[in-house]
Amino acid sequence: MDFFVQLLVGGLSVGFLYGLSAMGFVMIFKSSSVLNFAHGELLAIGAYFFLALAAWAKLPIPLVFLLAIGGCFLFGLMIERIFLRPLIGEPLIFVIMLTVGLAAMFKGLILLIWGGNLYTYPDFLPKALAIRFGVVSVPPVYGAALLIGTLFLILFGLFFKFSSQGIYMRSVADNQRAALSLGVNVKRVFALSWAIAALVAGMSGIVLGIINGVNVHNLSAIGLKVFPVVILGGLDSIGGAIIGGIIIGLLETFTGGYLSTSLRDVVPYIVLVLILLIKPYGLFGLKEIERV
Amino acid sequence: MRKIQLHPCGNFRERYDQELTVFSTDFGRLWAGIGLVILFGFVPWLAGPYMMYIFNMIGIAAMAAIGLNILIGFTGQISLGHGAFFGVGAYAGAIFATALHLPMFVCVPAAGLVTAGVGMIFGIPSGRLKGLYLTIATLAGQFIIEYLLVHWESLTKGTMGITLPPARLLGLPVAGDTSFYYIIFIALAGMVWIAINLMRTRYGRAFIAIRDNDRAAEGMGIPIFGYKLLSFGISSFYAGFAGALWAFYMGSITAEPFNLGLSVEYIAMVIIGGLGSIPGSIFGAVFITLLNETLRFATELLMNTGIVSQSGLNVAPLREFVFGLSIVLFILLEPRGLAEVWRIIRSGFRLWPFSY
C-alpha cells in the first residue's frame, strides 16, 4: 500500500510538471497552429538562464527568478522576430520544420556554451512548502510548482477567455485573414504568444531544473514528452494540458513501478497512438468545425 | 527519324502526354546518359576509398530520402518516423541474413517489403488523422519502434546488435567500397526510375491530389485511406531497402543510429532538396551527407591544431548547431530547396546570353 501511495504521489507530481511544461506549447499552438519542436530547448534555456544567474553570478534568488523569466520573454520575442515572422503565410510544414531546425540549433548552442554535464542549483526553497501524504513526503519544490502552475493556469484561462488581447489571439488562430481585415495586429499577436510561451516554458524549465538538475538532454527529452501530454489533453486546451500531464505522469510511474522500468518511457507514446485512434481531438480539445 | 528536341523558348506542348514526359528535351536525355556513364564508368576509378565511402552513404541516404519525399512531398503526409523505418529495414535484412541464411539479393528487397508492412501499420492513423495530428502519431511510431528494436531481444539481440555474414551476390563475395558502390548506385538508379514513373501514373496523381486537398480528392472518388496507406507503404519500402543495404554495407548494426535525429535528418534532406522533387531528394542527401562529413572533418582539424583543445568538447554540439542552422536558413531563404536553385541555374544557362 505504501508503495502504491508513493507511486501515486510521485506520478501526480511528475505529471503536474509535464502539464506545466506543456502549457507553453499549447499557447503557441493556440495562437498560430504551430507545433513547436523546439519546446524542450525553450525549457532548457530558462533553466540555464537561471543557472547562470544563480550559481555563477550569485544574485539573490527572487531577482534571479525575475531576470530569468524576463530573459525568456525577450528570447521568445526574438525568436518570433528573426525566424518566424518571415514565414507568415507560408505552408505550415515549413514553420514546423523551422522549429525542428531551431531545436537542433539551440541544443547545439547550449552544449557549446555549457557542455553536457549535469548542474544543480543552490538550495533555496523553504522547507515549509513540503507536503506530506502519510508515509510519503513531497519535496518543497513540488509544492512551489503546484502553486505556480495553478496560478498560471487560472491567469491564462482568464486571459484567453475574457481579455481583449486574449480574444484577439484566439481570433488569429481561428481565421488569420478575417482577423487581419478587422485590424487585429497579427504580428503583435504572434510575437506576444511566442514571448509568453517562452516565459512559461522558461519557468517550467527552472522548476524542472530545481528537481532534476539542469541538463540539456533531459530537458529536450521532456520537450518531446509534451506531445503525448497535449494530444491527450487536446492540443488547444491549457487545462487539458495539465490533466493530460497528470495522466501521463501517473501512467509512467505506475508502469515503471509495477511492470518494467524500460517500458516506462515508451508507454506515453503507445497511449498517444491509441488516443489518436479513438479520440483524435483529445479529452478537452476543440473538434474541428469543417464547413464546405 | 524523329525530330530532335532541344530547348524550346516557350511552352509549345500540344497534348497532355507531353506534360508527362520524363525528359522534356533530348538535351536532358543526353545529359542523363552522360551522367550515368560518368557515375558508373569514371567515378569508381577516380575516387579514393574515403570518397567511395561518402558516395555510398549518399546513395543510401538518397534512396531513403526519395521514399520520404514520396510521402511528404507528393502525398502531403508528414512523417517523423522515417529513421525508425530505415532501422526496421536494416534489422529485417540482418535477421533474414543471419537467421534464415538468405542471400543478399533476396534479403534486401524482402527487408523492404517487411518495412513496407510496418510502415503501413503505422500509417493506419492516417485514416482518421490529418496534418499535425498525423505527424505526432508518426513521432509516437518512431519511439515505439526504437523501443522494440532495443527490447525485443529474442529477435534483435538487444543492445548487442547483429553482425551480418559477408555479403555475397550471385555466388561472388561482395566486399569493399567499390563493389558496394555498384550495387548501391544500380539500386538507386532503379529506385529513381521507379519513383519518377510512379508519379506519372494514376497512383502518383492520386497522391498529389490528396496532398493538395484530400477532401476534394475524396469527392473525386479517390479512396484516400487506401492511397495514404499505399504511400506509407511505398515510402517505407524505400526506407527499408536502403536500411538493409546499409546493414550489409556496415557489416554490423545496433539500434542506436535509428533515433529521432535520423528521422529529422531525412526530413531535412527532403526540405533542403525540395519538397515534391525527386532530383531534389538526391541533392538533399548529397548536401546533408557532405555537411556531416565536413563538420566532422572541421572539428577534427580544430582539435588537432589545438584551437579547441579542451577535452570533452566533441563533434556533436557544433554539428547539431550547424545542422539546425542550415535547415533554418534554407527554410527562410529558399523554401523550395536545392531543386529550385538548380532550376534557376539551369534556366539561367538555357537563356544565356539572352535572358528575358
Added chain:
Amino acid sequence: MEETLLQLNNISVVYSDVIQVLKGVSLAVPKNRIVSLLGSNGAGKTTTLKAVSGLLKPENGRVTDGTILYREGEIQNRSPETITRHGIIQVLEGRQPFKYLTIEENLRVGTATRWGKPYRDDLERVYRYFPAIEKRRRSLAGYCSGGELQMLVMGRALMAHPELLLLDEPSLGLAPLVVREIFRIIRRINEEEGTTIVLVEQNARMALQIAHYGYVMENGKIVMEGTADALRENPDIREFYLGMSAAGAAKSYADVKSYHRRKRWL
C-alpha cells in the same frame, strides 16, 4: 458637389508580379453615401476592395500604379493594420467568422482597432441592428446559419466604428427574405450612423435599390457609372444585370443570347 471620402485614381493591381487584375480603375466615393460596385465574376470588384483595405498584401498583390486617396491622404500599399486604424473596415466575401469563438467574442474582435476602449455600448448598438444574433451571443459561431453569420460579420465590422465600410457580396448564398433584411439594415446603418458604404454585389437589383451611386466593372475596368436611378433605367443594365428586356417585362434567361449583348464599352 458632395465631399469625397475615398478616391481611386487610375489604379492598377498586379498579383505575384505577373497577373494584372485591375487596369486603371478610377472611382470616387462621396461621404455618407452608399456606392455600389457591380460586375460579373472576375471583373475585379473584390480586388478593388482589397486594394483599398490593404488586404492585397497577404495575397502577394500590389497596387503598381495610381493613387488611392482617403481623406486627402494616400493609402495605397499600406498595411491593413494602418488602414483599419483610419476607419476603413472590409467585410470579407463568403462570411469568415471565427468559428471557435462565441458570437460575442467575435464581435469583440472588432474592437481591435481601438484596443482598450470600452465596448459595452457598441455591443448593445450592434444587437439593436441585429436582434437575431443577440439570442445566440453565447454559442460558437461555427454552428450558426448563413444569415446569422452575415449579420455577425457585419456587426463585427460595426464594432470598429468604421467611417468607410466595404461590403463584399453580403447576399452570397442567402435566402431572398434574408437578403432583403440584410439590405434594409445596410440602408439603416448608412442613414443612422452616417457610415459611407461601398457595396460589391452580384444582386444588382437589390444593390441599386439601396445605393445612391453605382459603378459597373468589367475585365478590371470601370465601364459605366451613374446614379442608381440612372443605372436602373439604363437599357444595358436592365438587360444584363436586372434580367429584363427593353420592354420592361421580366425576361427568361434562355432568351438572353450572347450575341444580343450590346457591349458598347468594349
